[in-house]
Amino acid sequence: MAETDEDRSHDREQLPDDRGRWGDDDERGTLNLVTDAVRARAAAEVRTGRHVPLARPIDPAPVASNPFAPPAPASPPVQQALLWTGVPPMGMSEVLTVVPHDPRLTHLDAVVHMPLDGEVHPRRPLAEAVTAAGVQHGSTTAFADGVVTRGVLLDLAPGDRLPPAHPVTAADLDAAEERAGVRLEPGDALVVRTGWEVSWEADEPTPGMMLDAVAWMHRRDVAVYAGDVGDAVPPLEGPVPMPLHMVGLARLGMPLVDSAAVEELAAVCAELGRSAFLLVLAPPRLRGATGVPVNPVAVF
Numbered sequence: 001m002a003e004t005d006e007d008r009s010h011d012r013e014q015l016p017d018d019r020g021r022w023g024d025d026d027e028r029g030t031l032n033l034v035t036d037a038v039r040a041r042a043a044a045e046v047r048t049g050r051h052v053p054l055a056r057p058i059d060p061a062p063v064a065s066n067p068f069a070p071p072a073p074a075s076p077p078v079q080q081a082l083l084w085t086g087v088p089p090m091g092m093s094e095v096l097t098v099v100p101h102d103p104r105l106t107h108l109d110a111v112v113h114m115p116l117d118g119e120v121h122p123r124r125p126l127a128e129a130v131t132a133a134g135v136q137h138g139s140t141t142a143f144a145d146g147v148v149t150r151g152v153l154l155d156l157a158p159g160d161r162l163p164p165a166h167p168v169t170a171a172d173l174d175a176a177e178e179r180a181g182v183r184l185e186p187g188d189a190l191v192v193r194t195g196w197e198v199s200w201e202a203d204e205p206t207p208g209m210m211l212d213a214v215a216w217m218h219r220r221d222v223a224v225y226a227g228d229v230g231d232a233v234p235p236l237e238g239p240v241p242m243p244l245h246m247v248g249l250a251r252l253g254m255p256l257v258d259s260a261a262v263e264e265l266a267a268v269c270a271e272l273g274r275s276a277f278l279l280v281l282a283p284p285r286l287r288g289a290t291g292v293p294v295n296p297v298a299v300f
Contacts, residue, residue: 015211015240016218018252019122026122027142029111029253033223034149038187042150042278046299052268054191054226055106055295056261063097077102100291101258103198103233108283108294109249109256112138114242116250134288141287143255149223151189151279151298152182153262153269156207161195166207167236168194168229170216180275186221189279191298193262194229208232211243218252224281226257226296257281257296265298272300 022032060080079097084090100107111121112135120129120138129137154176156162173192177183184190194207208231217225231242240246248254269275283294 015247016215016252018218022122022253024122025124026253027111027138029121029142029255030221030223031142031147031253031255033187033221034147035187038150038185038223039148041185042148045150045276045278048272048300050268050272050300052265052298052300053295054257054260054262054265054298055293056104056259058105060096063095075099077105098293100289100293103259105293106257106259106261106295107291108140108143108281109245109258109291110135110138110140110142110289111249111253111255113290114245114250116246121250121253135290136288139287140283140289140292143281143283144285144287146283147189147224147255147279147281149187149189149279150185151191151226151277151296152180152184153191153193153265153275153277154180155193155266155269155275157193157195158266158270162207164207165205165232165236166194167210167232167238168192168207169210169212171212173213173216180269182275184220184222187223188220189224189226190217190220190222191260191262191265191279192225192227192229193266194227196229198229198233198259206233208236209244209248210236211238211240211247214243214248214252217248217254222254224255224257224279226260226262226279228260228262230256230258257294260296268298268300274300 060078061076063079063081077099081095083093085093115126124137196206231244235241278299280297283292
């Protein structure tokens with residue numbers, strides 16, 4: 001029997017949802033779970049001072065045209081126009097054109113990035129959240145002060161990679177958690193390794209998070225998601241085409257670190273025999289944007 005519009009509406013009503021959990025005007029979403037007690041617990045993970053960056057390195061490309069024009073998707077995520085300063089020239093400066101949601105650039109998504117049914121998390125009408133004056137609600141302002149919490153790496157394919165188009169489910173996360181001998185606690189950041197990299201030019205369909213996995217994150221009160229994959233490219237089939245963005249970001253208000261580089265982190269975790277660490281997200285203190293480049297740093 002074919003699924004009706006009423007069936008689909010009922011299915012959507014059953015999706016995980018935190019809208020309204022922290023009030024109608026909330027912009028922090030699951031970052032509200034990162035309390036002083038959570039940060040203190042995270043700080044206790046620091047024992048040696050060793051640290052690992054989770055951002056993919058980017059080499060800016062020269063601007064080939066107007067530096068203020070948005071580049072096409074095929075353009076580099078960061079373009080640079082070098083400038084002389086002073087007359088006569090006394091130093092160097094530049095104009096950088098950054099495409100924050102480019103999958104080649106490690107970046108932090110704000111909840112406004114994914115409106116749902118004409119609303120921005122928690123339920124602000126899109127016309128109010130985004131006006132001619134800019135983003136008024138659900139922007140990068142929410143994490144402009146930085147995020148400090150405990151991070152936990154769940155390696156879904158130790159020493160290997162998941163198969164192409166693998167649908168990541170709660171069972172995958174449970175199995176990785178059991179292998180690591182660790183348990184995610186409310187307010188933690190979940191860092192996932194699949195052994196893949198997301199790219200517009202991918203030759204094979206990447207693994208991706210299924211709704212079941214996002215529901216697992218909701219049950220565990222995950223504050224931030226970071227991983228080497230997010231929603232599958234191309235999207236996997238399911239009740240919603242992009243559950244990590246359309247449910248995790250839009251309904252739960254869970255900030256997403258897209259395109260994280262986790263290979264070095266996984267190697268260090270294996271070497272040290274531990275999967276938990278202090279995680280620091282210190283993006284540029286840029287308010288009113290839909291996303292921003294970020295270099296998450298894990299400290300052991």
